[in-house]
Amino acid sequence: MTLPFEIARKLRQLATDRLRPLVLIIDRNMRLSAWSGDAEFYGFPAINVGDDAQQTFDFLTGVDSKEAFDLPFVAMPNGLYAHVDIIPGGQYLYAVLMDSSEEHARQQELQQKANELALLHYTQTALMKELEKAKQLADEASEAKGRFIASMSHEFRVPLTSLLGYCSLLRERWQDHQQDLQHLDAIDRGAKHLMALINNVLDQARIEMDETVITPESADLLLIANDIRSVFEPIAAQKKLAFKFAISNEFARQVLVDDTRLRQVLINIVGNAFKYTQEGSVTVDMRWHEGRLRVVVTDTGPGISYQQQGHVFKAFKRADQSGQSGAGLGLSISKRLVELMGGELSLVSEPGAGCAFIFDLPAPEVNHSADEEAAAVIVNEGKVAGQAGVILLAEDNDDIVELIRLYLSEAGYELLVARDGEQATQLALEHQPDLILMDMNMPKVDGFTATRQLRDSGFDNPIVALTASPMDSDRARARQAGCTEYVLKPIEMAQLVALAERLTTANA
Amino acid sequence: MSAVLSKKVCLIGDFAVGKTSLVARFIHNVFSDKYLTTLGVKIDTKTVEPETGVSLKMIIWDIAGADRLSTADRNYLRGADAYLLVVDGTRRDTLIAALDLKQAVDRMLGDIPFVLLVNKSDLQSDWEITTQDIDLLKDRNWAVLTSSAMQGDNVELAFTLLAEELTKP
Ligand SMILES: Nc1nc2c(ncn2[C@@H]2O[C@H](COP(=O)(O)OP(=O)(O)O)[C@@H](O)[C@H]2O)c(=O)[nH]1
Ligand SMILES: [Mg+2]
Numbered sequence: 001m002t003l004p005f006e007i008a009r010k011l012r013q014l015a016t017d018r019l020r021p022l023v024l025i026i027d028r029n030m031r032l033s034a035w036s037g038d039a040e041f042y043g044f045p046a047i048n049v050g051d052d053a054q055q056t057f058d059f060l061t062g063v064d065s066k067e068a069f070d071l072p073f074v075a076m077p078n079g080l081y082a083h084v085d086i087i088p089g090g091q092y093l094y095a096v097l098m099d100s101s102e103e104h105a106r107q108q109e110l111q112q113k114a115n116e117l118a119l120l121h122y123t124q125t126a127l128m129k130e131l132e133k134a135k136q137l138a139d140e141a142s143e144a145k146g147r148f149i150a151s152m153s154h155e156f157r158v159p160l161t162s163l164l165g166y167c168s169l170l171r172e173r174w175q176d177h178q179q180d181l182q183h184l185d186a187i188d189r190g191a192k193h194l195m196a197l198i199n200n201v202l203d204q205a206r207i208e209m210d211e212t213v214i215t216p217e218s219a220d221l222l223l224i225a226n227d228i229r230s231v232f233e234p235i236a237a238q239k240k241l242a243f244k245f246a247i248s249n250e251f252a253r254q255v256l257v258d259d260t261r262l263r264q265v266l267i268n269i270v271g272n273a274f275k276y277t278q279e280g281s282v283t284v285d286m287r288w289h290e291g292r293l294r295v296v297v298t299d300t301g302p303g304i305s306y307q308q309q310g311h312v313f314k315a316f317k318r319a320d321q322s323g324q325s326g327a328g329l330g331l332s333i334s335k336r337l338v339e340l341m342g343g344e345l346s347l348v349s350e351p352g353a354g355c356a357f358i359f360d361l362p363a364p365e366v367n368h369s370a371d372e373e374a375a376a377v378i379v380n381e382g383k384v385a386g387q388a389g390v391i392l393l394a395e396d397n398d399d400i401v402e403l404i405r406l407y408l409s410e411a412g413y414e415l416l417v418a419r420d421g422e423q424a425t426q427l428a429l430e431h432q433p434d435l436i437l438m439d440m441n442m443p444k445v446d447g448f449t450a451t452r453q454l455r456d457s458g459f460d461n462p463i464v465a466l467t468a469s470p471m472d473s474d475r476a477r478a479r480q481a482g483c484t485e486y487v488l489k490p491i492e493m494a495q496l497v498a499l500a501e502r503l504t505t506a507n508a
Numbered sequence: 509m510s511a512v513l514s515k516k517v518c519l520i521g522d523f524a525v526g527k528t529s530l531v532a533r534f535i536h537n538v539f540s541d542k543y544l545t546t547l548g549v550k551i552d553t554k555t556v557e558p559e560t561g562v563s564l565k566m567i568i569w570d571i572a573g574a575d576r577l578s579t580a581d582r583n584y585l586r587g588a589d590a591y592l593l594v595v596d597g598t599r600r601d602t603l604i605a606a607l608d609l610k611q612a613v614d615r616m617l618g619d620i621p622f623v624l625l626v627n628k629s630d631l632q633s634d635w636e637i638t639t640q641d642i643d644l645l646k647d648r649n650w651a652v653l654t655s656s657a658m659q660g661d662n663v664e665l666a667f668t669l670l671a672e673e674l675t676k677p
Contacts, residue, residue, distance in 0.1 A: 054514070055514075058551045058553060058567050059549075059551060061514060061516045061551075061567045061587065062516040062586055062587020062588060062589070063586065063587060064587065069583045069586065070583065071548075071549065071580070071583055071584060072548060072580050073547055073548020073549065074548060074549055074551070075548065075549065075550040075551065081548060104547060104548060107547055108545060108547040111545045111547050111572070112543075112544070112545040115523045115524060115543075115545050116543070118523075119524055119543075122599060122601070126636075
């Protein structure tokens with residue numbers, strides 16, 4: 001239907017008010033031939049019939065009159081925005097302008113937000129990449145530091161191994177020389193102290209590198225307790241301190257725990273108590289109950305203020321600068337180790353009232369078989385050289401070779417010695433020894449390669465990796481290469497003999 | 509009125525690469541570090557007298573930036589005689605976008621003069637686009653300049669190069 005005149009007029013009025021249409025009629029020569037609407041509204045105050053349309057209306061540059069199209073948002077001279085429709089119509093070209101300022105403002109705001117967000121995202125991603133890179137560099141640096149410390153400690157442990165070994169050898173030989181024995185003890189203590197410090201540095205490096213350091217095995221809890229007691233008794237006597245050592249009535253003997261790590265924690269904590277206590281007593285109270293070990297170490301030393309308590313477990317920090325020796329690592333490592341063993345270490349103290357270090361960790365009981373017990377007994381008498389078996393020792397350090405030779409031949413073994421991995425492979429294939437003790441770090445061909453070569457050539461007697469490197473990765477490498485067991489230097493000679501006996505009898 | 513030669517020059521490139529800022533520097537010799545997204549088109553004119561001796565009225569269309577051409581963009585580009593293809597040196601993406609855009613423009617308008625501007629040379633230490641990238645672009649026989657709308661480097665030159673190209677006898 002046709003709209004009534006009044007309505008049509010109303011609508012036209014509305015459209016005119018809202019859209020402010022300006023219709024330009026342009027001839028073939030691109031001259032303005034007529035217009036309708038308010039040109040001034042868009043910022044064209046002085047237009048005349050006959051004007052060059054493209055000069056006046058710059059949005060018409062490049063327009064040919066072949067097809068209709070529209071330009072949604074064109075900025076006008078006065079800053080308004082117009083929707084421009086270009087419509088060719090026979091003789092003329094029509095341009096229709098309508099106010100789109102409001103719509104422009106609305107869409108501009110949305111687009112602005114979207115673009116800003118995209119830019120932000122871009123910057124963020126770039127920053128993340130930078131961060132990743134920086135983190136990677138830092139990780140690499142920290143790993144390099146760890147490796148450096150590990151290899152440095154390795155270097156230290158090798159000479160210490162022979163130092164400690166010869167000390168115990170001489171102690172056996174010098175039973176009757178009281179004076180010499182005292183000197184020897186001094187050397188022994190110094191070497192053990194040095195070894196403990198190196199072990200702490202090394203552990204700190206390993207903890208920083210996230211190497212897992214805990215290997216729970218069946219361990220004799222009572223033996224550990226007695227060893228700790230005998231380590232500190234002479235120190236207590238020397239410092240004139242009372243040393244009370246209590247073990248609960250209920251006390252499992254064989255428990256599943258990392259023997260070395262438990263000893264290390266005990267030595268660190270009890271050692272710390274002795275270090276800082278000048279008079280009074282140090283008390284160690286060990287209790288085992290329902291698969292857990294609880295240890296309380298109390299001293300009558302100066303105590304630690306509440307503020308300082310937070311610091312004592314941090315690496316390279318000590319509660320005071322009292323000039324005491326030590327790298328300040330013992331407590332921080334002990335805490336980490338106790339946590340890694342599944343327990344907790346805490347401190348209760350007050351200045352002037354001494355300290356109590358308390359830790360608690362899982363130590364489930366193991367029922368050991370009669371076999372194991374039998375194997376643990378070391379028969380060490382009446383051995384004739386070579387009777388117990390042939391052992392090939394691949395080791396490039398002469399002092400350690402001699403030390404091991406002494407102990408193993410005393411236990412009745414014949415010892416073949418190789419100085420490098422190449423020689424080791426050759427000798428092993430030629431003599432088929434009952435056991436190979438293989439140093440992993442040797443010249444020419446290293447222990448890993450030699451072991452792999454031997455396994456590939458069908459050698460299947462036990463091969464024990466001897467190494468000063470406690471890195472888990474090296475342990476895994478040794479296993480992969482085909483090593484039966486892995487022994488960390490410094491090697492306790494009695495332990496080495498026991499190991500040889502276990503592996504050679506199991507093999508026979 | 510004497511008939512001055514006038515040509516339509518468009519700015520093409522991803523958003524926020526500095527198209528609006530380049531025009532502002534060229535026409536009004538100003539710069540603002542505030543980012544105001546262009547929506548639609550803003551047309552400015554400037555008459556230049558290049559070496560060729562012919563004066564030219566450049567009708568400069570500053571178009572909203574995107575990494576591809578919409579229908580509206582195509583309409584804005586109708587009848588363009590030349591263009592500045594703008595890239596932000598600090599965002600490698602914008603170079604990729606520019607290469608895509610150029611292909612679309614070539615298809616639509618054919619082989620018309622253009623200058624590729626790698627903008628924001630004042631931030632060169634943060635650039636993701638390398639001199640090697642730029643050399644590769646120059647190897648295609650393209651007119652490539654590094655520019656800074658902020659400091660004005662090479663802005664005038666870019667427009668002048670286009671003007672010379674457009675007024676060649
Ligand atoms: N540092 C620097 N910033 C620039 C330069 N050119 C533009 N900008 C900034 O980049 C942002 C986007 O610029 P604009 O001209 O709006 O980009 P368009 O979207 O391509 O028109 C704004 O914040 C500008 O201030 C330049 O040469 N150097
Ligand atoms: Mg813009």
